[in-house]
Amino acid sequence: MSLLRALHAELLKLKRTLAFRVIFVLPFLVATLQFFIAWRTKRFASDFNLWETLQTSSLQIWAVFMMPLLIALVTALLNGIEHSDRQWKHIFALPVPRYSIYFAKVIVAQGLIFISTFILAALIVVVGFAAMYLRPELANSGPAPYGAIAKSASLVWLASWLIIAIHTWVSMRWAGFPIPLGTGIAGTFFALFAASAAVGKYYPWLLPMNIFLEGRATTAIVLGVAGGIIAAVVGCWEFVRRDVLI
Amino acid sequence: MESLIETRGLTRRFGARIAVDDLNLSVSAAGVYGFLGPNGAGKTTAIRMLLGLIRPHAGEVRLFGLPVAGNRASLMRRVGALVESPSLYPHLTGRENLEVTRRLLGAHRNLIDGALDTVKLTKDADRRVREYSLGMRQRLGLALALLNKPELLILDEPTNGLDPAGIHEMRDLIRRLPEEFGVTVFLSSHLLSEVEQIASHIGIIHEGELLFQGPLSELQTKQQTQLIVGVKQIDSAIDCLTKAGWNVHHSVDGMLSVGAKTSDDAIRINNLLVEHRLEVFHIALAQPSLEDIFLTLTTNQSAGRRAA
Ligand SMILES: Nc1ncnc2c1ncn2[C@@H]1O[C@H](COP(=O)(O)OP(=O)(O)OP(=O)(O)O)[C@@H](O)[C@H]1O
Ligand SMILES: [Mg+2]
Numbered sequence: 001m002s003l004l005r006a007l008h009a010e011l012l013k014l015k016r017t018l019a020f021r022v023i024f025v026l027p028f029l030v031a032t033l034q035f036f037i038a039w040r041t042k043r044f045a046s047d048f049n050l051w052e053t054l055q056t057s058s059l060q061i062w063a064v065f066m067m068p069l070l071i072a073l074v075t076a077l078l079n080g081i082e083h084s085d086r087q088w089k090h091i092f093a094l095p096v097p098r099y100s101i102y103f104a105k106v107i108v109a110q111g112l113i114f115i116s117t118f119i120l121a122a123l124i125v126v127v128g129f130a131a132m133y134l135r136p137e138l139a140n141s142g143p144a145p146y147g148a149i150a151k152s153a154s155l156v157w158l159a160s161w162l163i164i165a166i167h168t169w170v171s172m173r174w175a176g177f178p179i180p181l182g183t184g185i186a187g188t189f190f191a192l193f194a195a196s197a198a199v200g201k202y203y204p205w206l207l208p209m210n211i212f213l214e215g216r217a218t219t220a221i222v223l224g225v226a227g228g229i230i231a232a233v234v235g236c237w238e239f240v241r242r243d244v245l246i
Numbered sequence: 247m248e249s250l251i252e253t254r255g256l257t258r259r260f261g262a263r264i265a266v267d268d269l270n271l272s273v274s275a276a277g278v279y280g281f282l283g284p285n286g287a288g289k290t291t292a293i294r295m296l297l298g299l300i301r302p303h304a305g306e307v308r309l310f311g312l313p314v315a316g317n318r319a320s321l322m323r324r325v326g327a328l329v330e331s332p333s334l335y336p337h338l339t340g341r342e343n344l345e346v347t348r349r350l351l352g353a354h355r356n357l358i359d360g361a362l363d364t365v366k367l368t369k370d371a372d373r374r375v376r377e378y379s380l381g382m383r384q385r386l387g388l389a390l391a392l393l394n395k396p397e398l399l400i401l402d403e404p405t406n407g408l409d410p411a412g413i414h415e416m417r418d419l420i421r422r423l424p425e426e427f428g429v430t431v432f433l434s435s436h437l438l439s440e441v442e443q444i445a446s447h448i449g450i451i452h453e454g455e456l457l458f459q460g461p462l463s464e465l466q467t468k469q470q471t472q473l474i475v476g477v478k479q480i481d482s483a484i485d486c487l488t489k490a491g492w493n494v495h496h497s498v499d500g501m502l503s504v505g506a507k508t509s510d511d512a513i514r515i516n517n518l519l520v521e522h523r524l525e526v527f528h529i530a531l532a533q534p535s536l537e538d539i540f541l542t543l544t545t546n547q548s549a550g551r552r553a554a
Contacts, residue, residue: 001352002319009349016337081335090333090390093297095322096350244299 002096006104014108019077023116026070027062031123034058038131038138050141051128055149056212058124062117063156063208065188068163070116072184075109075167076177083175088244098240106168106232113164114157121153152211159207159220161228163187166204169235175246248311250275250398250430251296255305258291265291267454268305273432273447275397277424280441280462281434283451284544289434290330292451293402296432297327309398323351326396326429328404332387336376340367340386343375347390361389364426365419381412388419392427399423400432405440413440420444438540452544468539472497473506476528477519486522487515495542501528503538 014020034054082088092098125144132138166187171180187205194203201216202223210220251273258266266288273279283289294300296307298318307314309321334343344358362368365385370378375386384404391399404420405413421444423429435441441448448465450458458465474497477483483502487494492515493505506515512529519526 005350005352009346012342012346012349013335013338015342081337085333085336086331087333087335089294089297089299089329090327090347091350092299093322093325093327093329094347094350095319097319243301244294 002100003103006096006100007107010104010108013081017077017081019074019112022070022073022077023112024119026066027116027120027123030058030061030066030120031127033061034124035127035130038127039134044135044137048138050131050138051145054124054128054131055145055152058120058127059149059152059156060209060212062120063159063211064191064206067113067117067156067160067208068188068191068205069184071109071113071160071163071167072181072187074112075105075164075171076180078105078109078112079168079171079180080175080177082172083246086246088246092244099236102168102172102236102239103232105172106165109164109168110157110161113160117153117157118150121149124149155211155217155221156208159211159224161224162204162207162231163228165228165231165235168232169239172235172239248275249273249308250310251279251432252308252311253292253296253305254308256292256295256302256307257304258288258295258300258302264454266295266302266451269451269454269456270459271449271456272459273430273449275430277446278420278431278433278441278444279447279449280438280445281432281449281451282436282438282441282540283434284436286453287436287451288454289436289451290402291454293327293329293400293432293434296400297325297329298322299329323394324397325400326391326394326398327400327402328387328391329400329402331406332383332390334375334378334383334386334390337374339372339374340378340382340389341371343386344389344393347393351394353394357393357395361393364392365389381408381415384408384412384416385419388416392423392429395427396429398432399429402434403436404433405435417444450540450543457543465539470505471507472532472538473504473512473515474528474530474532475502475504475515475519475526476500477502478525478527482522483519483524486518486524490518497538503532506531 034057038054091101125146128144132141167180167184170183174180191203191205194200194206200206201210201219207220207224210216249272251271253269253271256266256269257264269292281289295302298314310324312321314321335346338346341358341362344361348355348358362371365388367382367385367389370382375383378386388404405416408416420431420433423431433441433445442462445462447460448458448462449456480500480502484494487504495503497503504515506512509531512531516526516529
């Protein structure tokens with residue numbers, strides 16, 4: 001019950017925030033890039049599959065790069081509004097358990113990333129139809145694979161829960177952008193090296209990407225979801241014990 | 247009478263420094279309790295422990311007769327608090343700020359208009375808080391604390407940073423609360439003059455320790471007549487008067503305050519100083535203000551501590 005109250009309050013706090021705007025902007029960037037590629041490519045290979053290419057390349061750019069940075073940004077912004085005027089001392093003196101506040105933050109971050117990922121999914125379809133219209137040779141690409149796109153987008157999102165949990169804890173723990181964004185940049189940067197190594201199968205920042213790889217997909221989903229829940233519980237356990245000094 | 251706030255042996259350290267030392271507060275349901283102490287005395291630290299924001303290293307806090315540990319959520323339904331500066335979302339309007347807290351409380355919608363009205367913010371309720379003046383922010387902070395119609399209101403230096411008009415307004419507002427809403431106010435401040443007009447009970451804290459606790463009237467009985475002496479050669483004057491058996495303190499503005507009661511004493515002291523060729527430029531009997539008592543209490547304490 002108190003979790004619902006906390007979520008209800010979180011929704012109002014989102015009003016007019018940057019967090020609620022960036023989730024619309026980033027998918028547009030990825031889709032715009034995809035659109036120009038489809039539109040300006042000189043010659044398509046004979047086995048070129050428009051929907052297949054669009055879907056995987058958009059969602060992979062998203063999974064390995066854009067979404068992790070979006071998570072870092074969104075969680076830092078969501079918790080920044082609490083750090084800015086030292087809200088914790090007010091919120092934590094209310095008759096609401098601290099864990100409700102914590103999980104509400106996790107859930108709102110998950111929700112925003114979900115919305116953003118599905119905006120991208122919708123834009124993939126739009127870009128696909130635009131390409132079919134602008135490039136006659138692609139006109140026979142067939143119907144849009146709505147189901148497949150929705151499924152990949154959902155899996156990418158599920159595999160991101162662990163990153164979301166890590167970033168929620170980091171951005172609650174440290175005010176300001178340097179540490180949360182540093183964590184996101186470091187996480188994404190090391191993903192470049194971890195990708196080809198065996199550890200890449202378990203590396204949090206690679207899990208969303210791993211859902212596209214045979215042999216790693218199941219681990220990615222299980223670890224993303226279960227790891228995300230466990231990390232949120234552990235982070236919450238640590239956070240509710242902290243002294244509220246600011 | 248039931249104790250609203252009761253602390254026993256409350257202690258909190260920061261590293262090696264003791265911020266609150268074996269504090270035994272007792273606040274009963276009545277009007278306004280002034281929690282006084284100079285900067286760094288431990289007021290905010292004590293209040294954070296009352297609210298369960300930080301944990302004590304020793305001792306316990308009881309609110310409404312129940313330990314806060316284990317009952318925080320249900321007890322906090324009956325408490326409203328404003329700790330240091332108000333916590334507001336600048337990107338939301340005043341009304342939306344109240345709505346956020348209302349949702350967290352699960353309280354009724356119509357409480358918001360009442361709270362806005364109490365702090366006279368109805369007119370500015372739909373402006374964003376980033377446009378608010380300091381005084382408006384402070385009043386909105388008070389509205390947040392009052393939203394749930396608390397039985398106990400804990401305010402930590404609510405007039406900090408306000409101009410004289412703002413201080414006056416805030417003081418009037420706080421003074422009205424006990425009568426109008428039946429709420430008991432626990433108010434911290436570093437200025438006695440600020441609370442002596444509205445508080446019925448006083449607690450004085452200094453370097454983490456409680457020096458005095460009781461009705462304001464009891465503090466007033468400690469007021470004793472003093473002879474305020476202005477003399478050019480202060481050190482020699484102290485020497486001379488102490489040798490003659492008078493009790494001498496530094497008073498404010500570089501004057502001396504002597505434990506003398508009658509005009510005869512004044513004459514005697516004046517003669518004594520003049521005989522020693524000390525140049526007296528001011529001499530007057532005075533009732534020390536409560537501020538002086540406060541100052542004496544707190545400075546004696548640190549002097550004693552340093553000597554020990
Ligand atoms: N987070 C902290 N870390 C270290 N020391 C602290 C911390 N908070 C308070 N202290 C120390 O504890 C003591 C009491 O501080 P506190 O803020 O409770 O005083 P206060 O009475 O509220 O003072 P003020 O009138 O300035 O608000 C001070 O010596 C202060 O330096
Ligand atoms: Mg303080």
